[in-house]
Amino acid sequence: MKRREFLKDSAALALASAAAVAFPGTGAARAAHPQAPARDFRYGPSGRFKVLQFTDTHHIAGDPRSERALLNVRQMLDMERPDLVIHTGDIIYATPALGCLEEILSPMVERRIPFAVALGNHDGQFDLSREGLYERILSFPYCVNSPSDKGITGVSNDVLTLSGSRGTDRVFYLFDSGAMAPSGGYDYVHYDQIGWYRKISRAMTEAHGGKPVPSLAFVHIPPREFSDALRNAARQLCGNSGEEPCPAQYNSGLVLNMKEMGDIQAVVCGHDHDCDFVMLHDGMFYIYGRYSGGDTEYNHLGLNGCRVFEFTEGDPSFRTWVRLYGGEIRQRLRLGPDVTRLQEE
Numbered sequence: 021m022k023r024r025e026f027l028k029d030s031a032a033l034a035l036a037s038a039a040a041v042a043f044p045g046t047g048a049a050r051a052a053h054p055q056a057p058a059r060d061f062r063y064g065p066s067g068r069f070k071v072l073q074f075t076d077t078h079h080i081a082g083d084p085r086s087e088r089a090l091l092n093v094r095q096m097l098d099m100e101r102p103d104l105v106i107h108t109g110d111i112i113y114a115t116p117a118l119g120c121l122e123e124i125l126s127p128m129v130e131r132r133i134p135f136a137v138a139l140g141n142h143d144g145q146f147d148l149s150r151e152g153l154y155e156r157i158l159s160f161p162y163c164v165n166s167p168s169d170k171g172i173t174g175v176s177n178d179v180l181t182l183s184g185s186r187g188t189d190r191v192f193y194l195f196d197s198g199a200m201a202p203s204g205g206y207d208y209v210h211y212d213q214i215g216w217y218r219k220i221s222r223a224m225t226e227a228h229g230g231k232p233v234p235s236l237a238f239v240h241i242p243p244r245e246f247s248d249a250l251r252n253a254a255r256q257l258c259g260n261s262g263e264e265p266c267p268a269q270y271n272s273g274l275v276l277n278m279k280e281m282g283d284i285q286a287v288v289c290g291h292d293h294d295c296d297f298v299m300l301h302d303g304m305f306y307i308y309g310r311y312s313g314g315d316t317e318y319n320h321l322g323l324n325g326c327r328v329f330e331f332t333e334g335d336p337s338f339r340t341w342v343r344l345y346g347g348e349i350r351q352r353l354r355l356g357p358d359v360t361r362l363q364e365e
């Protein structure tokens with residue numbers, strides 16, 4: 021779909037859902053695309069809410085090697101019919117960046133499904149900077165990311181909420197894990213980003229009667245705990261660990277801070293295409309998405325697909341599974357504070 025058509029499509033939409041949502045601690049109100057849905061989501065009549073994660077589409081517009089990525093994105097959306105899509109980065113893989121974005125994001129726009137992104141290390145390598153690319157993404161209808169101007173490192177740091185009848189029920193944090201660290205190796209979530217997270221987390225907890233709100237964190241580059249826990253005999257694993265994780269070069273304390281705040285149940289990442297596992301270690305779930313791209317990058321797991329998260333109002337546990345292209349479901353798991361064993365349902 022061409023950009024003109026995007027805008028035409030969006031112009032036809034009602035503005036009823038464009039309510040501004042201010043987030044405690046951020047000082048940022050919704051100010052991006054005026055047709056974007058609200059960033060405080062609500063459970064549907066079923067009391068359930070489904071988030072679909074795509075990752076590492078590495079999309080090249082018009083390239084036959086990317087056909088499989090487009091087919092996958094369309095099929096996953098039609099099979100799962102999610103309430104929200106979160107793309108955990110490495111969205112595109114060529115110039116022109118805008119053309120690649122338009123092609124790979126169009127399935128969400130066409131289906132009017134809200135989506136958010138956490139940029140990957142490759143996303144700013146082409147003819148748009150990370151800032152420029154993020155600005156373009158913000159202009160897409162149904163993009164629910166907020167402007168990057170939060171005074172902290174990175175551009176795609178964000179927070180989305182899911183509310184039930186008794187207020188905020190879930191929080192989804194999106195962290196921008198950058199590209200490369202100054203001294204080489206992969207970049208990391210910086211101290212100022214962690215401070216930003218702590219501020220919002222504290223405000224959420226205070227507004228929730230002093231009880232942390234169950235939350236998930238989405239980030240492209242895995243924090244170092246993914247590697248550390250994988251080597252620990254006490255960890256439990258479900259799914260594929262087809263390559264050694266390539267985590268952030270430094271441990272900036274992100275996971276430790278999450279533990280201190282007591283709200284993040286799972287860290288969800290992309291980046292390592294041959295991993296799609298759920299790992300439980302020391303009370304934290306470490307989760308990879310399922311490679312969603314085509315043949316523009318390495319992938320040895322076979323079929324591409326996506327990961328799905330399903331939340332039920334008032335329930336601190338949640339469900340997750342991997343959906344493969346063609347329809348097969350793997351890793352059907354219930355995860356939550358009472359779960360001490362990973363057991364497929």
Ligand SMILES: [Fe+2]
Pocket residue numbers: 076078110140291292293317
């Ligand atoms: Fe990637």
